Amino acid sequence: MSLPDATAEPTAPLSPDARPAPSLRDLFVGFLSVAVVAFGGVLPIARRAVVERYQWVSPEEFVELVGLAQFLPGPNIVNLAVVIGGRFRGPVGALVAVLGLTLVPMAIVITLGALFTRYADVAILRDVLAGLAAAAAGLVLAMAGRMAETIWRRPTVHAAAVAFAAYGAVAGLGLPLVPVMLTIAPVSVALAWWQIARAARKSGAP
Amino acid sequence: MKVDPIPALVAHFLMISLFAVGGANAVLPEMHRQVVGAGWMSDAQFAQAFAIAQASPGPNVLVVTLIGWHVAGLAGALATTLAMCGPTCLLAYAVGGAWHRFRAARWRRALQAGLVPMTIGLIAASGTLLAEGAARSYGAVALTLVSALVLFFTRLSPIWMLALGAAAGALHLI
Numbered sequence: 356m357s358l359p360d361a362t363a364e365p366t367a368p369l370s371p372d373a374r375p376a377p378s379l380r381d382l383f384v385g386f387l388s389v390a391v392v393a394f395g396g397v398l399p400i401a402r403r404a405v406v407e408r409y410q411w412v413s414p415e416e417f418v419e420l421v422g423l424a425q426f427l428p429g430p431n432i433v434n435l436a437v438v439i440g441g442r443f444r445g446p447v448g449a450l451v452a453v454l455g456l457t458l459v460p461m462a463i464v465i466t467l468g469a470l471f472t473r474y475a476d477v478a479i480l481r482d483v484l485a486g487l488a489a490a491a492a493g494l495v496l497a498m499a500g501r502m503a504e505t506i507w508r509r510p511t512v513h514a515a516a517v518a519f520a521a522y523g524a525v526a527g528l529g530l531p532l533v534p535v536m537l538t539i540a541p542v543s544v545a546l547a548w549w550q551i552a553r554a555a556r557k558s559g560a561p
Numbered sequence: 562m563k564v565d566p567i568p569a570l571v572a573h574f575l576m577i578s579l580f581a582v583g584g585a586n587a588v589l590p591e592m593h594r595q596v597v598g599a600g601w602m603s604d605a606q607f608a609q610a611f612a613i614a615q616a617s618p619g620p621n622v623l624v625v626t627l628i629g630w631h632v633a634g635l636a637g638a639l640a641t642t643l644a645m646c647g648p649t650c651l652l653a654y655a656v657g658g659a660w661h662r663f664r665a666a667r668w669r670r671a672l673q674a675g676l677v678p679m680t681i682g683l684i685a686a687s688g689t690l691l692a693e694g695a696a697r698s699y700g701a702v703a704l705t706l707v708s709a710l711v712l713f714f715t716r717l718s719p720i721w722m723l724a725l726g727a728a729a730g731a732l733h734l735i
Contacts, residue, residue, distance in 0.1 A: 390619045394720035397620050423660045425680070426673055429649025430622035431584040437650045438657040449654050453646065460619025461626050465638055467613050468627050479731055486704065486730025488612035488695040490722045493708025495586055496688035500713040502681045514678040521682030525590045526689040532591035536580055536679070544675030551671055 386455035583680030589687035608694035
């Protein structure tokens with residue numbers, strides 16, 4: 356999973372009128388086709404579908420929409436479906452896109468969960484699940500690493516300090532998320548503001 | 562448990578969803594803390610639910626569906642999923658239009674630049690706690706490390722590492 360460069364200036368304007376707007380059915384089928392083949396991360400698959408196959412949004416728009424989906428609370432890919440569906444077909448479009456994305460995978464995950472619970476006594480299934488869990492944990496670590504690459508490209512002390520503070524508070528100290536976020540987020544945003552302001556002064560911008 | 566757990570589940574995931582900047586993976590430790598703390602699931606059950614959700618196609622928020630299902634059946638699954646996605650969807654819809662208008666605004670860029678490193682730290686914390694939950698043997702730890710390194714350094718689809726994990730488990734290597 357890749358992250359858009361948060362400090363970069365966005366580029367192309369949004370122009371949904373330039374392309375034929377997808378119908379409700381297109382939205383449902385489109386997001387369904389993304390969801391059922393997306394294992395361990397939907398975003399790369401979603402990009403291939405909505406940018407390349409269906410051409411609902413341009414590559415630049417996609418980066419911007421992902422930035423928005425990640426900034427907003429809630430599941431990123433669900434937020435992305437809401438924004439894309441809503442842009443073309445209003446509230447109903449947003450709903451249809453989200454249902455396309457979630458309904459069938461929900462049925463699948465519940466079926467798998469039921470099967471695993473039903474046969475939980477079978478030793479080999481427990482072992483398979485343990486192996487899956489270990490591999491899945493690695494997947495999340497790799498995702499954090501991939502996202503951190505955007506920081507390494509232009510390293511700042513503040514970004515590294517914020518990342519380590521959030522990590523240490525939750526993983527090291529086991530603190531609850533809400534107070535941790537309410538403490539770190541304002542400080543981090545203020546530091547970013549100050550940094551952007553300083554960069555603007557240096558480059559002579561107003 | 563005699564008390565109907567669904568209201569508590571809904572309240573829990575409503576709150577969690579509003580802090581899920583960076584997606585469901587960023588709030589896994591908090592889910593774990595509350596779900597295991599409430600006695601709804603054990604450590605291992607939580608790790609397994611996450612594994613099943615990862616092994617299924619679809620958004621990784623489905624771990625929430627599975628937690629709800631585990632605690633309170635189908636009604637629980639629907640309730641937790643709706644609590645986790647409903648309000649944030651409304652917010653995303655409302656903000657969707659405005660976000661683009663303010664794309665050059667300094668506050669918008671500061672918000673984005675400020676929240677990204679925090680999200681990264683939180684997702685790394687999730688990975689660490691999941692790895693601890695899954696680390697029942699040296700084999701499991703090794704598998705986590707291999708999976709993390711391969712998926713970080715290559716563009717291999719995650720499904721292959723999940724398949725490797727399942728195979729290693731079936732062969733009693735974990």
